Amino acid sequence: MITDQDTDFLYLADTLPKMYLAFYKCFERTLNEAGIEFYLLPNTKDVWAVDYMPIQVTRDEFVQFAYNPSYLQPKVWQKTISNVDNICTSINIQPKKSRILVDGGNVVKATDKVIMCHSVFTENPNVPEKQLIKELMELFQVDQLIFIPTQPKDFTGHADGIVRFLDDKTVLINKYTKEDKGFGLTVKTALHNAGLDWVEIPYNPYSNAKYKHSNGIYINYLQMKDSLILPVFGQKEDEEVVRLFEQLFPKLKIATVNSNELAYAGGILNCITWNIKL
Structure with missing residues (x-):
């Protein structure tokens, strides 16, 4: 499996500068300063590129899952589903196709393992669990293949806002408090049963006006071969998170970008980025 730390080229949806221009300008400047080369995917209909673009399994192998999740079934959201076939053709990628419904945001990768939320089963009710x-x-x-609980009220059912791999044996998880503390315990139990250790990182979305707002969720970062870009929100946890990540990833260049505009829409950096190994 190609992991984030293997990747060396970044794609963003061409809808990103159209929908979130202020954020895009800041992000573009951060990417340029970090020396990260990127390209805009053509003819996209939404900014959440990681969800609909294929999963890179090896350098030359990609898997394109069906992208038609339950939360996009209302007619108003159907128009936001991009034609991935056309996008892949335009960038000269020919992925293997699967009928299984999977969002890329629900695929957290290590070299020999993947973590997903239980939502993958509810998204594919007609496929027997063992077969799936x-x-x-x-x-x-x-x-x-490790399954963790889906976060309550998270209509997307994605794992990339809950857990990320530090290495093949250790993951980063949110430091849940308040009403999320019980959920955090169930996540830790699933990880422990899978033989994984974890490190908790700051997490503070509790003052957000709406549940879908992602402000204060730092785990949805962008990681590539030489760099890691953290979302920051002007919160007291920002500085603590940067110091912690400098310790956890001493060989990477750590940068930050204010992500409030994007977070109000319900996603952050991993959501909008499709990074691959060329």
């Missing part, structure tokens, strides 16, 4: 697990493991080409 078998097919996913074969498509991902991994030895272990």
Whole structure:
């Protein structure tokens, strides 16, 4: 499996500068300063590129899952589903296609394992669970598929706002407090049962006006071969998170970008980025 730390080229949706121009300008400047080369995916209909673009399994192999999640079924949202076939053709990628419904935001990758939320089962009710697990493991080409609970009220059911891999044996997880503390315990239990250790990182979305707002969720960062870009929000946790990530990733260039505008829409950096290994 190609992991984030293997990737060396970044794609963003061409809708990003159209929909969130102020954020885009800041992000573009941060990427340029970090020396990260990027390209805009053509003819997209939404900014959340990681969800609809294929999963890179090896350098030359991509898997394109069906992208038609339950939360986009209302007619008003159907028009936001991009034609991935056309996009892939335009960038000379020919992925293997799967009938399974999977959002890329629900695929958290290590070299030999993948973490997903239970939502993948509810998104594919007509596929028996054992068959679904078998097919996913074969498509991902991994030895272990780990399932964690879906965060309550998260209509997307994505794992990339809950957990990320530090290395093949350790993950980063949100430091849940208040009403989320019980949920955090169930996540830790699932990780422990899978043989993984964890490090907690600051997490503070509790003052957000709406549940869908992602302000204060730092785990949805962009990681590539030489760099890691953290979202910051003008909160007291910003500085603590930067110091912690400098310790956790001493070989990477750590940069930050104010992500409030994007977070109000419900997503952050991993959501909008499709980074691959060329």
